Amino acid sequence: RVTTLDGHDGHTGGHDAAATSVDALVAPSGPPDVAVTFTARAERVEIVPGTTVDAYTVNGTTPGPTLHATQGDLVEVTFVNESVPGGATLHWHGVDVPNAADGVAGVTQDAVPVGGSFTYRFVASDAGTYWYHSHQVSHEQVRKGLLGALVVSPSPGAPVAGGRDVARLLGDAVDVPALVHRYGPRRTVQGAPGDLPVDVPAGRAARVRVINTDNGVLPVWVGGAAFRLVAVDGTDVHDPPEVRDRAVVVPAGGRADLLVVAPADGSTARVELGGASAVVVGQDGAASAPTRRPKATLDPLTYGTPAPLGLDPARADRSFDYVVGRAPGFLDGKPGMHWTVNGHTYPDVPMFEVAQGDVVRMRIDNRSGVPHPMHLHGHHVVVLARDGVAASGSPWWTDSLEVGDGEAYDVAFVADNPGVWMDHCHNLPHATQGLVAHLMYT
């Protein structure tokens, strides 16, 4: 067994401790609808002609292949570690998989050593935009590119949130995964620096699935057209209105799906990815110049139309505080400033204990001096309020929530996926420095 910074072997109780309902923990049986083999390697990769980096690849590329599934599919991924030193895993970021398939080294499985393999099985029960990445020494393996996009398409005939107009545009939209990752100083989209042109006839829409795999926020905006934010972290926005001149801030680990119609006059719309590159929507080859970030930001707290949450936060079975702080201490024998959760640094953070079926409230309160993109595994949480201001838009379900310094978010979720689940900062060096907690079913 490899001891990892992610798992801190031995401190979580391992997967046996939470085996309250074994059937829910383990992977589903039966023949898979989607079956792939992903082979990870350490190799040098040319990012631009003449610039190569030390990287980790999946089936020979970084990012690895985009994994496509349809809602309801049983997905089976055989992961083979050919040459990633220290072992590797795959975690399905944003997919509420059974605990045994969560891919957290030291918690739900051992890291797959060089020459080993591990089979992940899960049902892709929610359509949306996700990604996969190693969860062994993640701050290093993710940075080096052991990752890829996962797109789950809605089952045919599934209802589309957002009214007839949006449904028509979405039904006919060109689907564009846009995984953003930095290799050294170079920001790339789908593994290449610069713009990603997509040939979309005038009047037709593109659904651009932005995936932020870096450690900091990614501001996204659209130059040359209006747009709709149709999904956040894999969950559809209810009745997304058309907006212009707004930036969408995608937290580390987060996803934002933008629906953009190619301009009728044959010009292009630029889905700007932080400013260094863009997805260029329009007739292929049409010229376009970078645009400036708008001053206003789209706030998911107020965007879209309210709809039932599917849980009653007033009848919570448990309420937790998750206070993020900073304190001097020792980690792996080294002194320094570390992040704290309720005054403790991982692995000494007490677990949040829940029982199956609980409605859980949590207040994430950041008093640490810097922002943290908080990521809960195995569940989505709905935002109830920020700094005491109640959410008033579409239900904002998220798995990767940017919590600014001094901000406090009230969130709620249903404990409906037994196991031991990480709840950590996705600025991955922060996780290494102790900003990790676990949710455990008792």
Ligand code: C2O
């Ligand atoms: Cu994207 Cu715990 O990870």
Ligand code: CU
């Ligand atoms: Cu952080």
